[in-house]
Amino acid sequence: MAEPTAHPPTTTVREAVLALCRATGMTTVFGNPGSTELRMFRDWPEDFRYVLGLHESTAVAMAAGHALGTGRAALVSLHSAGGVGHSLGAVFNAYRDRVPVVIIAGQQSRALLPLRPFLGADEPARFPRPYVKFSRQPERAADVPAALAEAHRVAMSHPRGPVFLSVPEDDWDRPAEPVAPRTVHGGYTADPAALTGLARALDASARPALVVGPGVDDERAVRQVTELAERLRAAVWISPLSGRSGFDERHPLFQGFLPPVADQLAERLAAHDVVVALGAPLFTYHVHSEAPPLADGTELYHLDCDPAQAAWLPVGTSIVTTLGPALRALTDLVRPADRAAPPPRPAPGPRLATSAEEISPSW
Amino acid sequence: MAEPTAHPPTTTVREAVLALCRATGMTTVFGNPGSTELRMFRDWPEDFRYVLGLHESTAVAMAAGHALGTGRAALVSLHSAGGVGHSLGAVFNAYRDRVPVVIIAGQQSRALLPLRPFLGADEPARFPRPYVKFSRQPERAADVPAALAEAHRVAMSHPRGPVFLSVPEDDWDRPAEPVAPRTVHGGYTADPAALTGLARALDASARPALVVGPGVDDERAVRQVTELAERLRAAVWISPLSGRSGFDERHPLFQGFLPPVADQLAERLAAHDVVVALGAPLFTYHVHSEAPPLADGTELYHLDCDPAQAAWLPVGTSIVTTLGPALRALTDLVRPADRAAPPPRPAPGPRLATSAEEISPSW
Amino acid sequence: MAEPTAHPPTTTVREAVLALCRATGMTTVFGNPGSTELRMFRDWPEDFRYVLGLHESTAVAMAAGHALGTGRAALVSLHSAGGVGHSLGAVFNAYRDRVPVVIIAGQQSRALLPLRPFLGADEPARFPRPYVKFSRQPERAADVPAALAEAHRVAMSHPRGPVFLSVPEDDWDRPAEPVAPRTVHGGYTADPAALTGLARALDASARPALVVGPGVDDERAVRQVTELAERLRAAVWISPLSGRSGFDERHPLFQGFLPPVADQLAERLAAHDVVVALGAPLFTYHVHSEAPPLADGTELYHLDCDPAQAAWLPVGTSIVTTLGPALRALTDLVRPADRAAPPPRPAPGPRLATSAEEISPSW
Amino acid sequence: MAEPTAHPPTTTVREAVLALCRATGMTTVFGNPGSTELRMFRDWPEDFRYVLGLHESTAVAMAAGHALGTGRAALVSLHSAGGVGHSLGAVFNAYRDRVPVVIIAGQQSRALLPLRPFLGADEPARFPRPYVKFSRQPERAADVPAALAEAHRVAMSHPRGPVFLSVPEDDWDRPAEPVAPRTVHGGYTADPAALTGLARALDASARPALVVGPGVDDERAVRQVTELAERLRAAVWISPLSGRSGFDERHPLFQGFLPPVADQLAERLAAHDVVVALGAPLFTYHVHSEAPPLADGTELYHLDCDPAQAAWLPVGTSIVTTLGPALRALTDLVRPADRAAPPPRPAPGPRLATSAEEISPSW
Known part of the structure; x- marks a missing residue:
């Protein structure tokens, strides 16, 4: 890691x-x-x-x-x-x-x-x-x-x-700093080639994660996300400061809410080698920290129907698409996982509470 | 008509x-x-x-x-x-x-x-x-x-x-005036249901037309437009004041450039019962005339990847999608036409020239 | 009148x-x-x-x-x-x-x-x-x-x-409507020629009025306004919806608060042949009525340090100046009045209250 | 100096x-x-x-x-x-x-x-x-x-x-850097107290200068500037990049055009202990240099009818006023000078030409 x-x-x-x-x-x-x-x-x-x-x-x-x-x-x-x-x-x-x-x-x-x-x-x-x-x-x-x-x-x-x-x-x-190159697949149409690439990365992943943003609920794709997560045995996080639910918080794959601070967010995701952000800008920070957005071993894919958000992400591969068709196609493309499911969510401990308080008394 | x-x-x-x-x-x-x-x-x-x-x-x-x-x-x-x-x-x-x-x-x-x-x-x-x-x-x-x-x-x-x-x-x-109801299919993904509806309308059409806008060339979809037009034997127009070519002007199906004036535009399209605008806002006017955007017998479909343009069209059914996948799917869905091809384009006569001059000395 | x-x-x-x-x-x-x-x-x-x-x-x-x-x-x-x-x-x-x-x-x-x-x-x-x-x-x-x-x-x-x-x-x-010609004296400096013209108009006036706006208190000119009003025996009004006091409401010359509605405002001022607005845009309306801003017999002068407000007044003669020096100079220029003071302010009656309620429940 | x-x-x-x-x-x-x-x-x-x-x-x-x-x-x-x-x-x-x-x-x-x-x-x-x-x-x-x-x-x-x-x-x-305190006299009215202070500073000055900006011509105050300059035997400069003349360039008191670069401008004015900028923002730079706006021994006064420009000047004492009345009053307030007139303007030499070319090939 x-x-x-x-x-x-x-x-x-x-x-x-x-x-x-x-x-x-x-x-x-x-x-x-x-x-x-x-x-x-x-x-x-x-x-x-x-x-x-x-x-x-x-x-x-x-x-x-x-x-x-x-x-x-x-x-x-x-x-x-x-x-x-x-x-x-x-x-x-x-x-x-x-x-x-x-x-x-x-x-x-x-x-x-x-x-x-x-x-x-x-x-x-x-x-x-x-x-x-x-x-x-x-x-x-x-x-x-x-x-x-x-x-x-x-x-x-x-x-x-x-x-x-x-x-x-x-x-x-x-x-x-030099700018890292990025790919944006702009097809809007659940581009099969782009999704196949992502499916191959997920099949090869040891510890994949999905990050659920407001777009999942916006596009009524909660069920498709759940089906994909279960097929992948992937960890599921809610994106920082999202105000909309997009995954059942009692589901055993649910891991919690990502913090809006670069180093803390990268640390949470550092356990994952492939991360798929769904309808989420992901890097919504609230407190600045001098840290790169992701740890070196974490590869990011980003599915969103908003080309503006695809453009402003600083790292990762974006696929511009509505989520429903893309998730359905992706679920068909990936192999059912034989990897271990992630450990159950740790109960929110005192460190997290303290940290949230440190970050901001106002949200 | x-x-x-x-x-x-x-x-x-x-x-x-x-x-x-x-x-x-x-x-x-x-x-x-x-x-x-x-x-x-x-x-x-x-x-x-x-x-x-x-x-x-x-x-x-x-x-x-x-x-x-x-x-x-x-x-x-x-x-x-x-x-x-x-x-x-x-x-x-x-x-x-x-x-x-x-x-x-x-x-x-x-x-x-x-x-x-x-x-x-x-x-x-x-x-x-x-x-x-x-x-x-x-x-x-x-x-x-x-x-x-x-x-x-x-x-x-x-x-x-x-x-x-x-x-x-x-x-x-x-x-x-009361506002006419409109449908916008926002799937972005060459929505099969929406395209099937359009294919049925085209199959039933007596005199279909395609209107080519800047989006066709922008998305490198000129070949797909040509294939669809030929399969449909549809008339092909360039949208008003488009600065980009998206169809071969020497092709026998080519009908000319739509004028940026409501009554003239509606008159040109009144011969068609089904019109499909591709990557074009279509109603780009330059001179005002008191006329509805389309004649009563003309039904409009609009395919565009820009949801803003889908929203601002005053009439017709919009399908938000990139053009390439949508045109490929649509070409598969429609029946090869046995209708007569439209008559060849009339040579630009003096009336058109006069009219263009009347409209605007500046473009 | x-x-x-x-x-x-x-x-x-x-x-x-x-x-x-x-x-x-x-x-x-x-x-x-x-x-x-x-x-x-x-x-x-x-x-x-x-x-x-x-x-x-x-x-x-x-x-x-x-x-x-x-x-x-x-x-x-x-x-x-x-x-x-x-x-x-x-x-x-x-x-x-x-x-x-x-x-x-x-x-x-x-x-x-x-x-x-x-x-x-x-x-x-x-x-x-x-x-x-x-x-x-x-x-x-x-x-x-x-x-x-x-x-x-x-x-x-x-x-x-x-x-x-x-x-x-x-x-x-x-x-x-044709635009009425207007004069704006832009000297900023209590322009003696412009003030002399105003002084002559006030000397010749039968029933002058001063309208006090937020600028009077802003420029600490309340005392000078009082001295001028007393020398002129002029009626004193507060401009529509002004949030700052600029005149003692118990002073016998005080006539009340001008309403923010064109016809009502013109009616209140129609009794006056010369009106001097001080640090007030004057025509701050809240409810529209089809009426000219002033009755035909009412002549308006406007003293303000803000050239933008001088420009946007639709009628009257503006003198761009800070109020203190202008009021001191004007008080020296006008003759002590021998005209009758205006009648004391009518106690706010039911009609006014009803009218205020009609105009706006929100202020 | x-x-x-x-x-x-x-x-x-x-x-x-x-x-x-x-x-x-x-x-x-x-x-x-x-x-x-x-x-x-x-x-x-x-x-x-x-x-x-x-x-x-x-x-x-x-x-x-x-x-x-x-x-x-x-x-x-x-x-x-x-x-x-x-x-x-x-x-x-x-x-x-x-x-x-x-x-x-x-x-x-x-x-x-x-x-x-x-x-x-x-x-x-x-x-x-x-x-x-x-x-x-x-x-x-x-x-x-x-x-x-x-x-x-x-x-x-x-x-x-x-x-x-x-x-x-x-x-x-x-x-x-700490912000230097400044005074802005906002009276608009050729404030006598402010002008008297300026007159005393000019009387006590050994080498005063006037800087003429676009406001001088805008307010038709060229003659008053000339009278004041002659009474003071003051050097006269044109402000940086002013597009309007406001002083006769053949007049013996004329010293030239101030350069739009901080160190060069401060150097030109460093010979003067009192500088009066008239209708000019004065510090209109085109090329950055790490230098304070004025040398330590130079005291600045600024007369302008625009309170925004008075506010944005970083140093000096501003008097908000139109120029004509202020210059007339100031000319009356200062003593006729017995100081030596400044040396005649050096003919524009090669160094100046080179410098102008260095600064900007585009103006």
């Missing part, structure tokens, strides 16, 4: 972003540059191509064409609020025509923003909405690479479309 | 809303009332129940519980911006727990809004976002019933959740 | 807007046109000039230059959300450089907006914020001319800057 | 906020607490008082009453988005009644925000708008104290009203 450990950042925002662009095939960048993007483009790598648009409209329009031709999202670099505004007609078209364009807009240095600097964007997380599927300026430099990864996943979820990220110019040289 | 005709309103906003509530099972209303809601509740019908919450939080929380228990959306009536604010904790919980709560907030009279009246909401379409899936104040009184119908469909799409509608108090007595 | 009467509209939105443009010197219009603006420009009057910009940026930049040269606000016509976006760099500059540019953006027909039409703006009241001082799409066609008048007053208040109005294309031919 | 130096932070956000609260008289805190505020209240100082409201509405309402009674802004601590929502009715009242209430809302840890944590606010800078005069979540922990200082100044500018600051819970222990 692996210990959760915190990985110190070994790279910069700029390096992590470039690595992500390589991993997602966004090495052609369309843009119309200004001063706030300079640090992004310094030491421009040989394997990247920069295509200059003489106006922001043409940069976005070219990127949209590139996305249509390649079937991959295309990256655009624009300059602050004004530059993004100038491209709005092309952004609107990409939005209506479902074209995955990932826009990074330069923003002034965080240090300058309190003084309303020249070339600053005043409401950077709102601006090109409602004509983009996602817009954000991360609250910390270190969060830029992961935010770009999420934006890319949103752009590539059907219906595809443009997304937006505002990056303060002093973020590029700050330390950041 | 039916003539498109405009139906003059025969009812009031209040009557149309009450009829919609009956049709959707929302006859229990939870609320905490104020003066701006008085016209909504006047002559309260016998078959409706009003459950008073002594605070807005409890009204929303009770409604959420009712929705969980019944499996239907629950209606809440709150009072202007302040009243909605007071309920925000309960709205947040409903949002996170995917509970379909439909909130109608009283707003001041339209006539008063320019003067910042007491009890007015200043940004009524924004306020409870981002904790609701939909928020809107219709631009005309006559649009209130249809907006509530759309809000209800959004609330009931998975993942379910709260929605919000702001209604100026002088809207309730204005004329409005 | 004049009777309040409702004036039925005698003109269209377009005619009222053109008249307002003439009155404010905005007869040169800079623009880049699209289809949603066609009705605005039909039968373009001989005394107006249209200056075409080949791009929206240049239209706004030319308008800004014109405003700098003339010292008057300049009018720009742009096309929907995309067109406004394209001009954003020039709008940003005008905002930073305090240049009064009045932007009217074409919006799709109200009738089409529920269906997300082509060329529609989805959040029209928000879009160019925070780079404009004012943005709005009126809730009714009839409110367009007054909203444009307010926008113009906001643009011309120091610090000047750009403002924005979204106008649905089917609003232009609807009926609307 | 003092050298600009960067002061390293010597305190935490929490300590700097508490010091600011003491300096502004906000040592009574009204609130309804939750977990995200715990770090703010740890080791609660003896000289602070916490008044518990059993509901958020009462906390804000009590604070509003306290502000009315004391004439000072009152501090409220609320809990995340839900807690702020619950108080909205009381916030609305404070807004309409011009009551200065400073709301700090707890926000989740910055580290958690990418994952949509429990108790997080999703659009923290927007939420209680438009019912507050100011809302912000600083982009860095270190900016929290200065943002609170700005919020307090906004709340106390007439018309007073509520303001809002969202503070992530992990910001409280981060390092931050």
Whole structure:
């Protein structure tokens, strides 16, 4: 059973972003540059191509064409609020025509923003909405690479479309963790290939677990979850702070309620080699702890009908689907388990009570 | 072939809303009332129940519980911006727990809004976002019933959740058209029952048509569309103002580009008894005309992976699904057609050109 | 004593807007046109000039230059959300450089907006914020001319800057009342010329009244108001729904609390020929009534430190100033009155109580 | 002539906020607490008082009453988005009644925000708008104290009203600089006492300077600026990136255009012991440098009609007023100077050109 450990950042925002662009095939960048993007483009790598648009409209329009031709999202670099505004007609078209364009807009240095600097964007997380599927300026430099990864996943979820990220110019040289690659199966249709992969992982698992979120009850899939859990002899947890029941708490497979704190949650799930989250964002935290979301030996699958939640999960393989058909198909695909059922749920002891009180007196 | 005709309103906003509530099972209303809601509740019908919450939080929380228990959306009536604010904790919980709560907030009279009246909401379409899936104040009184119908469909799409509608108090007595009932199959999974129903309608059709939108190319489903069209001998149109091709324009079944004007669009499709829109909002208008969206003899089905677009269509049966699996399944379900193929596309004549120019010099 | 009467509209939105443009010197219009603006420009009057910009940026930049040269606000016509976006760099500059540019953006027909039409703006009241001082799409066609008048007053208040109005294309031919001309003295500095004019009006008044709003207590000006009222022997009212006291309710000049309903408020003030509102928006209504804000014989002056409130008042002469210095100067400027003091306040009778109950059970 | 130096932070956000609260008289805190505020209240100082409201509405309402009674802004601590929502009715009242209430809302840890944590606010800078005069979540922990200082100044500018600051819970222990106290004279009316103080400082100055911003031309005050400059024999600069002229560039007192970079700007002004900024935000930067805004020996006065700009200046004494009357009064108040005029402007040399090019290729 692996210990959760915190990985110190070994790279910069700029390096992590470039690595992500390589991993997602966004090495052609369309843009119309200004001063706030300079640090992004310094030491421009040989394997990247920069295509200059003489106006922001043409940069976005070219990127949209590139996305249509390649079937991959295309990256655009624009300059602050004004530059993004100038491209709005092309952004609107990409939005209506479902074209995955990932826009990074330069923003002034965080240090300058309190003084309303020249070339600053005043409401950077709102601006090109409602004509983009996602817009954000991360609250910390270190969060830029992961935010770009999420934006890319949103752009590539059907219906595809443009997304937006505002990056303060002093973020590029700050330390950041590299972004782990993720898979999102976006078929919506209980994709047989994706489910077969998951079934094989469950068959090979020594100690599987299901995590039940609000989506299970929302989609009336409690019975199917129970059938799958029994066939797998899997442990069953309720996701952190879920307000809806989705599993019988007296069932012998029931293990309890996952805590909304990263290290505690990872510790609870560290006993499991395969975890399947059902209709749950899973990583709903309430108190911060410096810990990775899962222990090294825990593999996560995530089934949800909400592509936004599939996009914002930081780790694991997501399958976008409604739960009923997926659970029925999955139950047919897995072998009846001959593994031992998990030990019965420990009665909530004083440590848990103390911990819950520590975490928050308010919920 | 039916003539498109405009139906003059025969009812009031209040009557149309009450009829919609009956049709959707929302006859229990939870609320905490104020003066701006008085016209909504006047002559309260016998078959409706009003459950008073002594605070807005409890009204929303009770409604959420009712929705969980019944499996239907629950209606809440709150009072202007302040009243909605007071309920925000309960709205947040409903949002996170995917509970379909439909909130109608009283707003001041339209006539008063320019003067910042007491009890007015200043940004009524924004306020409870981002904790609701939909928020809107219709631009005309006559649009209130249809907006509530759309809000209800959004609330009931998975993942379910709260929605919000702001209604100026002088809207309730204005004329409005009754809202036509609609079905949305929200399974996402090429729902076999829904597709079977569509297949039976296509088999029975004399002159079917497919309308191809941006989603077809977005989901790489051009080949499947072609196979289905050929099996059906169906006419194929491109949806209004789509910027992406999704069908070979030289194919003998291709009929042209639908115009973005209600009467012209309805006229083009009036020859067809069954129309299947694929990845297209279909009713993307550019110029207003007083005409119903479809002629009386035209039945619409709509396949799209975007539940928001499924919700905002004003007529027809929507099936939420990605296109590839749905088209493959549908092609298997329909009988090969022995009907005559549609006549070849008329060459674009002077009238069309003139009309396009009339419509808009700008696109 | 004049009777309040409702004036039925005698003109269209377009005619009222053109008249307002003439009155404010905005007869040169800079623009880049699209289809949603066609009705605005039909039968373009001989005394107006249209200056075409080949791009929206240049239209706004030319308008800004014109405003700098003339010292008057300049009018720009742009096309929907995309067109406004394209001009954003020039709008940003005008905002930073305090240049009064009045932007009217074409919006799709109200009738089409529920269906997300082509060329529609989805959040029209928000879009160019925070780079404009004012943005709005009126809730009714009839409110367009007054909203444009307010926008113009906001643009011309120091610090000047750009403002924005979204106008649905089917609003232009609807009926609307002409906009009454108004004066706003924007000096902030207890402008002696403006105060002298007011002093002359008060000296000539037979039955003056002061209306005390929250600003009086906010600026600690209660004593100065009392001195002025006594010197004038003026009636003193509290403004509708003010939550702060600003005058001694036992003072013999005190007349009571103005009701938040147009006809009732106008009736209370109809006895007065000159009314001076102090730190009060005055027309804070709660219940709509079809009545003009003031009776024909009542002349309104408005002293407030908030230029936004000065701009949104529909009638009267505003003087932007803090109250203390203005009241001290005004008290020196007016002659001690030899007119009769107003009759003592009638004890609140049953009619008032009934009326308050009728108006709102909630405040 | 003092050298600009960067002061390293010597305190935490929490300590700097508490010091600011003491300096502004906000040592009574009204609130309804939750977990995200715990770090703010740890080791609660003896000289602070916490008044518990059993509901958020009462906390804000009590604070509003306290502000009315004391004439000072009152501090409220609320809990995340839900807690702020619950108080909205009381916030609305404070807004309409011009009551200065400073709301700090707890926000989740910055580290958690990418994952949509429990108790997080999703659009923290927007939420209680438009019912507050100011809302912000600083982009860095270190900016929290200065943002609170700005919020307090906004709340106390007439018309007073509520303001809002969202503070992530992990910001409280981060390092931050203490906030320098500032004076804002909010009289709007060329306040004679404030101007007399400025006149005495100018009379005693050895090398005064005027900085001309867009407001000078906006308010047609170029002639008055020239008269004042000549009477003072003061150097005259144009503020950074101003797009409007406000002084004759051929005038012997003209010194040039201030650069939009902190260290360069401070260096240009370091020769001056008294600087008067006119209609200019002055600290409009384009490139960040680690330098204090002004050298230690430079004292700043700021005259502007915009209370928002008066509030956001980080240092100096602001006098809110239109420029014309203030400049006329000031010219009368100062003694004709017998000091030497500043040396004529150096011709723009290669170093300046190089520097401008370094700063930004884009303007």
